[in-house]
Amino acid sequence: MGKKKSLSSKQKESAVRKKPRIDSTLLSTITENPAWQVGCMDIDGPWGWKTIDQEFFFEQILPKVQNFEKMKWTEILGRNNHEVKIWQIGKKAQKRLSELKLDDNEVLVSLRLTGPQRLWGIKYKSIFQILWWDPEHQVYPIKQK
Numbered sequence: 001m002g003k004k005k006s007l008s009s010k011q012k013e014s015a016v017r018k019k020p021r022i023d024s025t026l027l028s029t030i031t032e033n034p035a036w037q038v039g040c041m042d043i044d045g046p047w048g049w050k051t052i053d054q055e056f057f058f059e060q061i062l063p064k065v066q067n068f069e070k071m072k073w074t075e076i077l078g079r080n081n082h083e084v085k086i087w088q089i090g091k092k093a094q095k096r097l098s099e100l101k102l103d104d105n106e107v108l109v110s111l112r113l114t115g116p117q118r119l120w121g122i123k124y125k126s127i128f129q130i131l132w133w134d135p136e137h138q139v140y141p142i143k144q145k
Contacts, residue, residue, distance in 0.1 A: 030073045032126040036065065040122065040129050045096045047120070047132035047139060061133070064113045073126060080112040083123070084140050093132075093139040102131070110140060 043050045052061075068076055077083070085107050086094060097103040102122070109128065111119040116137035122129040132139060 029126040030077075033070070033072060034068055034076065034128045035126055036069075037127050037129045040100070040102060040131055042096070042100060042132055045100075045132070046092065047096075047134045049133055052133055061113060061119070064111075065119070068111065073123075076111070077109075081110065083107040083109050089140050090138065108139075110134075 042048045086097065086103065086105060089097075089108065094103070097105070105122055107123075108120055108131065109123045111121070111128075113119055116135070118132075118134040118137060118139065119130065120132040120134055120139055122131060134140075
């Protein structure tokens, strides 16, 4: 076994003062409130918005989205609202992303509305680009134990 080299006092002092580099844009956006974009909203796909009931949208979905607006991303992202890597979502969802030419993203964000109901999108800085309405948790199916 080799002998461990001990750090000089100058090296120790330097190590204490060093801080990891953090992208300042990531820090600034995580402490911001979300903004919403609908430009990549999927209208016709399996989780498309075309078939959603108008009354349901205004009574169930919109109030939850409005509530998210009052929160910072640090408060939103956690156990029930989280990023999901593209390779983790279902094959059907991956195929739909490819059809929409959005498969160059590494992650999607899932926002829980109720029980299995999810709002899916792409987070770019503080902006949530709304993509899908997933009422039955099919985009990212959970294996039952």
